Amino acid sequence: MKEIKKLEKKLMELTQIESTMAILGWDEQVMMPINGTAYRAKCSGYLSGLIHKKILELNEDNLLDKLVADFSKLDQNDKAIVRETFRVYKRTKNIPQKLVERLAEMSSKAFLIWRKAREHSKFEEFEPILTEIVDLKIEEAEMIGYEESPYDALLDDYEQGITTLDLDEIFTSLKNFLIPFIKKIKQSNIQIEKIKGTFPINQQKAFNEMVVKKMGFDFKSGRFDSSVHPFTTGFNPKDVRITTRYDEKDLLQSIMSSIHEAGHALYDQNLPAKKFGTPLGESLSFGFHESQSLFWERRLAGSKNFWEYFYPELKKKFNCLEKVSLNDFYKAINIVEPSFIRTDADEITYSLHIILRYELEKDLIEQKIRVSDLKKKWNEKMEEYLGLKVPTDTQGILQDVHWSSGSFGYFPAYALGNLYSAQILSTMKKELKNFDKLIATANFKPILIWLKDHIYSYGKLYTPKELIKKITGDKLNPQFFFDYAEEKYKDIYNI
Amino acid sequence: MKEIKKLEKKLMELTQIESTMAILGWDEQVMMPINGTAYRAKCSGYLSGLIHKKILELNEDNLLDKLVADFSKLDQNDKAIVRETFRVYKRTKNIPQKLVERLAEMSSKAFLIWRKAREHSKFEEFEPILTEIVDLKIEEAEMIGYEESPYDALLDDYEQGITTLDLDEIFTSLKNFLIPFIKKIKQSNIQIEKIKGTFPINQQKAFNEMVVKKMGFDFKSGRFDSSVHPFTTGFNPKDVRITTRYDEKDLLQSIMSSIHEAGHALYDQNLPAKKFGTPLGESLSFGFHESQSLFWERRLAGSKNFWEYFYPELKKKFNCLEKVSLNDFYKAINIVEPSFIRTDADEITYSLHIILRYELEKDLIEQKIRVSDLKKKWNEKMEEYLGLKVPTDTQGILQDVHWSSGSFGYFPAYALGNLYSAQILSTMKKELKNFDKLIATANFKPILIWLKDHIYSYGKLYTPKELIKKITGDKLNPQFFFDYAEEKYKDIYNI
Numbered sequence: 001m002k003e004i005k006k007l008e009k010k011l012m013e014l015t016q017i018e019s020t021m022a023i024l025g026w027d028e029q030v031m032m033p034i035n036g037t038a039y040r041a042k043c044s045g046y047l048s049g050l051i052h053k054k055i056l057e058l059n060e061d062n063l064l065d066k067l068v069a070d071f072s073k074l075d076q077n078d079k080a081i082v083r084e085t086f087r088v089y090k091r092t093k094n095i096p097q098k099l100v101e102r103l104a105e106m107s108s109k110a111f112l113i114w115r116k117a118r119e120h121s122k123f124e125e126f127e128p129i130l131t132e133i134v135d136l137k138i139e140e141a142e143m144i145g146y147e148e149s150p151y152d153a154l155l156d157d158y159e160q161g162i163t164t165l166d167l168d169e170i171f172t173s174l175k176n177f178l179i180p181f182i183k184k185i186k187q188s189n190i191q192i193e194k195i196k197g198t199f200p201i202n203q204q205k206a207f208n209e210m211v212v213k214k215m216g217f218d219f220k221s222g223r224f225d226s227s228v229h230p231f232t233t234g235f236n237p238k239d240v241r242i243t244t245r246y247d248e249k250d251l252l253q254s255i256m257s258s259i260h261e262a263g264h265a266l267y268d269q270n271l272p273a274k275k276f277g278t279p280l281g282e283s284l285s286f287g288f289h290e291s292q293s294l295f296w297e298r299r300l301a302g303s304k305n306f307w308e309y310f311y312p313e314l315k316k317k318f319n320c321l322e323k324v325s326l327n328d329f330y331k332a333i334n335i336v337e338p339s340f341i342r343t344d345a346d347e348i349t350y351s352l353h354i355i356l357r358y359e360l361e362k363d364l365i366e367q368k369i370r371v372s373d374l375k376k377k378w379n380e381k382m383e384e385y386l387g388l389k390v391p392t393d394t395q396g397i398l399q400d401v402h403w404s405s406g407s408f409g410y411f412p413a414y415a416l417g418n419l420y421s422a423q424i425l426s427t428m429k430k431e432l433k434n435f436d437k438l439i440a441t442a443n444f445k446p447i448l449i450w451l452k453d454h455i456y457s458y459g460k461l462y463t464p465k466e467l468i469k470k471i472t473g474d475k476l477n478p479q480f481f482f483d484y485a486e487e488k489y490k491d492i493y494n495i
Numbered sequence: 496m497k498e499i500k501k502l503e504k505k506l507m508e509l510t511q512i513e514s515t516m517a518i519l520g521w522d523e524q525v526m527m528p529i530n531g532t533a534y535r536a537k538c539s540g541y542l543s544g545l546i547h548k549k550i551l552e553l554n555e556d557n558l559l560d561k562l563v564a565d566f567s568k569l570d571q572n573d574k575a576i577v578r579e580t581f582r583v584y585k586r587t588k589n590i591p592q593k594l595v596e597r598l599a600e601m602s603s604k605a606f607l608i609w610r611k612a613r614e615h616s617k618f619e620e621f622e623p624i625l626t627e628i629v630d631l632k633i634e635e636a637e638m639i640g641y642e643e644s645p646y647d648a649l650l651d652d653y654e655q656g657i658t659t660l661d662l663d664e665i666f667t668s669l670k671n672f673l674i675p676f677i678k679k680i681k682q683s684n685i686q687i688e689k690i691k692g693t694f695p696i697n698q699q700k701a702f703n704e705m706v707v708k709k710m711g712f713d714f715k716s717g718r719f720d721s722s723v724h725p726f727t728t729g730f731n732p733k734d735v736r737i738t739t740r741y742d743e744k745d746l747l748q749s750i751m752s753s754i755h756e757a758g759h760a761l762y763d764q765n766l767p768a769k770k771f772g773t774p775l776g777e778s779l780s781f782g783f784h785e786s787q788s789l790f791w792e793r794r795l796a797g798s799k800n801f802w803e804y805f806y807p808e809l810k811k812k813f814n815c816l817e818k819v820s821l822n823d824f825y826k827a828i829n830i831v832e833p834s835f836i837r838t839d840a841d842e843i844t845y846s847l848h849i850i851l852r853y854e855l856e857k858d859l860i861e862q863k864i865r866v867s868d869l870k871k872k873w874n875e876k877m878e879e880y881l882g883l884k885v886p887t888d889t890q891g892i893l894q895d896v897h898w899s900s901g902s903f904g905y906f907p908a909y910a911l912g913n914l915y916s917a918q919i920l921s922t923m924k925k926e927l928k929n930f931d932k933l934i935a936t937a938n939f940k941p942i943l944i945w946l947k948d949h950i951y952s953y954g955k956l957y958t959p960k961e962l963i964k965k966i967t968g969d970k971l972n973p974q975f976f977f978d979y980a981e982e983k984y985k986d987i988y989n990i
Contacts, residue, residue, distance in 0.1 A: 016538045019538055020519065023522055024518060035713075036716070036733050039734065039771075043518075043730075047515065221531070223526065235538075239530065239531035239535070276534075
């Protein structure tokens, strides 16, 4: 079909500009000297304007409109290309350029104000600009359009097809499981010893490189560096870069971040290269991406099996682990303990941090609460869900950067990733009969092939709802996570 | 003036795209994983197409034509902006897009063929594609236009305003000096001991960082890495990056490359930031840029004074220098010895390598010789100028990458830089009375201020011919280099 070829050509150009933007972003976070900031913002700003323009030009000569009109005549692949492209195009078209610019301007101001407010631990300093941002996001949601809740319009940018109706149901069920589960763990009164010591950074690096290599991260098609905030960026399946952060006193942070980011990277390195430049060559959604990082970090590297292979290697590198048994280590990496900071949370309490944010975001965008109510609500929910009294704004409502950049609708993807990964694990275990042995011998090749066959190779062919059903035969169902958690923590906490 | 503001806005946008292209280039050479090559070429290709388009758009609504028509009414700054912009615009406009694409295509093919031919040491393998490239460059020169020689059209891209007439005069005089001078050195029969030993790379790095910092390289506005070929790239005065290369067995290479690139970087970091985005914020020419790198590498770091301060520091780092005196070291870094490879050449024989290339390039473009004559001519000239019989094509005509990319007209800038820097040094020494002491104490601040005042701050306000006159009161005159060389080598070689 001639139109599809035309569209693909335009999409490839757009992808090249987006990759260039991503290279600038990686460089900024990993390499750029400090004084480069201001000018870099201009270069990135130019590119994001160009991307905006190129997205609108996708419908030049009504190209997209024609394809949408002929949708039923397209084959499955082309349907997915048109569906996903039209979704992005429509969002971009519906949001007036003025609103985009206003949001960009507000975000860069808000970031600086948020950073200072966090330093001072004073939410009140951040409140006025956050109010403006929320107003702009409400306006944006109206422009995009929605069926039930304006929050759905924002959600769609991160997890297409998932709505507040879905999340309300899933998250209610999750809360009903987690809150009593965490209470039981607390009541068990079992205290697990943390990993303590001094862990030279060079040794950490060597270990992490070995692990991600074993996982299947291809160093010929990627890099592994360090940065303040660990992240993954893929310009193309042949150039995918991960970072971690190092602290001599905190061994687990650098290891777990490395495995987490390598989990993201395996997805990006194994996307179908031939379809690169179209939605069929793109990762599915934020939630699915997170399902891959959490699959490796939490599901695999949180299991004893995984460390059967790696713990002896780790002990060789660090003398201070000499007296820590594999079992002690396994327990130490799985301590469940309510805490204030989302990014420090364990796999059990983590989702409650997300649900809290989801509920607040949704209520803000639905105008049921106002920014001035936010701090009180946050602190109430922290007490209700995790039994913690928030001592300072820095440890509470000011901890995350997301709202300053207007990223409302992002948080739920983290919790969805967690649930997807548990559900995927359950299916994988059934299909790969020798699963436990594969993990215990660090023989990850069959795992990677399975993930490629069931997830990576599809790109955006299916929607997230369709893909989870296709992989597991079931719609997204938190029960898989409940089963996983009960099975695992019964031993660790005798519950 | 309204038009100038419009032009400046367009130029800023163009500059941002060029900086982005430069970031991609730096990443490619310093950071990119090997498999990233093919896709990176596409991203860079897209940007270079965009740059081409944006240069042509500089004359949208006849903006440039109008400014050229009103040239006499402009002030000095605006005149320079229009002159330089129009020069670039005209070149771009006159070269048909088809020719640009054909050259780009040929170059990427030629690079691979050249690399293989060099491996096999067989010029014949490279000859056919080089013939095609030369034909295209002849066509390009015709399209650009010229007064005397078609080679002038190519030269102008590297050293605006300099012609074959100028170069013939300068290079003849240079040859007449150098050939007998080198003979005298040879006849002196003095053998200088080279620096030998094993120099741990970490120690080299620490030393090089200390030196470039002392020179004034600002690490907050730059980075210092390693790469296969040392280079400097500046995205903006606040983000200028240098590289060097390391070899445990070759101490001088990494030090001298570091100083050379830092010399380039000081120019880029100290360009007038307020004029950034216009020609007034750009470095003047390839020759002037090279004058700055050679000023530091050859003129300063080739002097005994410079090492009065740094040699004790160097000895602290490397035990194997224990028995090498400052005087021995000074002589060792100034060995004059005809050799086959341009990039390994000393400051005296170097220019003869350039003159040889210049003469061949000019004759090719003027169609006085053909590519099939090239190897014979090269080898004859090597014998005539440097007294060397070229043993293999790899050590001869196949050594440089430049011709494969069609960079005809580039080489002369290296020799011009050498001459400019000697002439500039002579003036600086007169104006800075305590010059020797400044160097011997590594107190480079006054040097840097002088360079800023006399060179960096002007950007492209003057042409190269105007600026050398303005700085030194004289037109480019190789006599300054002759005096410098005679004064210096009289002691080293007793001549």
